[in-house]
Amino acid sequence: MANLGKEPVSLLITGAWVLTMNPQQEVFSPGAVALVDDQIVAVGPLAELQARYAPAQVLDYPQGLIAPGLINAHTHAAMALFRGLADDLPLDEWLNNYIFPAESRINGDFVYWGTKLAVAEMLLSGTTTFTDMYLFAGDVARAVAETGIRAVVGEVLYDFPSPNYGPPAAGLKYSEDLCRTYQDHPLIQVAIQPHAVYTCSPELLLQCGELAEKYDTRLIMHLSETPQEVRDCQAKYGATPVGHLYRLGLLNHRLLADHAVELSVADRMLFAASRGGVAHCPESNMKLASGIAPVVDLLKRGVPVALGTDGCASNNNLDLIQEMDTAAKLQKVHCQDPTVLPAPTALKMATVNGARVLGLQDQVGALVPGLKGDIMVIDLDQPHLTPLYDPYSHLVYAATGADVQTVLVHGRVLVQDRCLTSFDLEETLARARELAGGLLAKKVGNLASRLG
Numbered sequence: 407m408a409n410l411g412k413e414p415v416s417l418l419i420t421g422a423w424v425l426t427m428n429p430q431q432e433v434f435s436p437g438a439v440a441l442v443d444d445q446i447v448a449v450g451p452l453a454e455l456q457a458r459y460a461p462a463q464v465l466d467y468p469q470g471l472i473a474p475g476l477i478n479a480h481t482h483a484a485m486a487l488f489r490g491l492a493d494d495l496p497l498d499e500w501l502n503n504y505i506f507p508a509e510s511r512i513n514g515d516f517v518y519w520g521t522k523l524a525v526a527e528m529l530l531s532g533t534t535t536f537t538d539m540y541l542f543a544g545d546v547a548r549a550v551a552e553t554g555i556r557a558v559v560g561e562v563l564y565d566f567p568s569p570n571y572g573p574p575a576a577g578l579k580y581s582e583d584l585c586r587t588y589q590d591h592p593l594i595q596v597a598i599q600p601h602a603v604y605t606c607s608p609e610l611l612l613q614c615g616e617l618a619e620k621y622d623t624r625l626i627m628h629l630s631e632t633p634q635e636v637r638d639c640q641a642k643y644g645a646t647p648v649g650h651l652y653r654l655g656l657l658n659h660r661l662l663a664d665h666a667v668e669l670s671v672a673d674r675m676l677f678a679a680s681r682g683g684v685a686h687c688p689e690s691n692m693k694l695a696s697g698i699a700p701v702v703d704l705l706k707r708g709v710p711v712a713l714g715t716d717g718c719a720s721n722n723n724l725d726l727i728q729e730m731d732t733a734a735k736l737q738k739v740h741c742q743d744p745t746v747l748p749a750p751t752a753l754k755m756a757t758v759n760g761a762r763v764l765g766l767q768d769q770v771g772a773l774v775p776g777l778k779g780d781i782m783v784i785d786l787d788q789p790h791l792t793p794l795y796d797p798y799s800h801l802v803y804a805a806t807g808a809d810v811q812t813v814l815v816h817g818r819v820l821v822q823d824r825c826l827t828s829f830d831l832e833e834t835l836a837r838a839r840e841l842a843g844g845l846l847a848k849k850v851g852n853l854a855s856r857l858g
């Protein structure tokens with residue numbers, strides 16, 4: 407009886423490498439992860455775990471690299487339906503002439519299917535948690551619950567009427583209802599998400615802060631994304647966006663600032679003292695020519711900096727593995743120093759720091775006993791990943807999302823051998839093509855005029 411005296415576990419995942427991202431950054435090769443239901447119970451050398459546990463199921467990847475599932479700290483998932491609709495434009499023209507008009511016509515059905523499309527892309531490329539800011543957040547949450555991914559969702563709030571809830575006061579009520587509905591959901595957290603300082607009055611921001619405190623959740627907003635935003639804020643309020651939030655009493659541990667590109671030294675000092683977090687979105691910042699966030703300096707000051715893709719219309723994908731590569735290289739060229747932001751730090755931003763800025767560090771972000779089973783497996787059995795000298799290097803600089811083979815969220819296998827298991831990809835793609843129909847006719851008309 408080979409299993410005599412062994413402890414029963416529900417699942418054992420084995421691989422050539424296990425990157426734990428625990429505080430000691432332990433690596434096991436070969437290694438394994440044991441789970442009981444939704445929880446990790448052990449991580450260690452393969453032989454040790456095989457000797458100790460009798461698993462009901464084994465997922466065996468002799469050429470697999472096992473790592474924590476990735477955490478996308480800022481996106482607008484349903485914008486996957488706007489991918490490629492308008493590119494190569496300045497931010498204000500892109501937003502005002504293309505994105506806002508397209509968004510003024512959307513509804514809950516559009517957001518639901520757009521989110522499912524994005525979840526398919528995220529799961530298949532190793533993302534297990536995403537932070538979403540969008541309209542019709544109730545429909546985002548519905549898509550999240552159905553697909554089994556983990557998410558922090560929030561209705562985007564601003565001073566003008568929304569196609570979802572109407573006037574701003576109704577948006578606060580809508581957010582509060584969402585907080586109540588999902589208070590005890592194992593996969594969904596609700597955050598309060600005012601859009602930015604240039605679209606939200608100080609009164610609205612204060613009300614958002616109160617709501618975040620009442621429900622003990624995050625306050626998430628775009629902040630200091632461009633030099634123009636900082637100049638406008640200074641002209642209107644006599645302070646930088648960071649200084650403005652400080653004066654309003656909103657610069658604290660609840661704050662997750664998306665982008666944080668244009669920061670003065672005083673801003674950085676204030677931010678570091680606040681214990682707030684940053685979601686760095688390098689590809690969006692590059693594509694919209696917003697600037698380069700001072701990531702290395704923020705990390706030095708102890709600010710937790712996580713990684714986000716931003717929406718698909720300004721990236722143009724949700725591949726966090728590529729985003730790690732870009733984040734590392736952008737800081738190297740920015741600092742003119744190849745030693746800054748090394749590969750393990752890039753992975754830490756997309757895992758441990760992501761969990762921390764969302765207040766989820768007791769649930770996800772590392773392969774540690776007691777945390778939830780949010781895990782990805784990379785298929786190393788490929789020309790661009792063979793031979794392997796350093797697993798961090800391959801994951802950050804050589805792999806892409808397409809190399810993800812298997813993904814678990816909350817101990818449940820949602821991607822197995824590159825196939826989604828929890829929902830129908832064909833149906834999702836068909837609905838995406840259908841929903842894009844009206845926009846496509848208009849776009850094709852415009853394309854001809856751009857050829858000259």
Ligand SMILES: [Zn+2]
Binds near residue numbers: 480
């Ligand atoms: Zn954004």
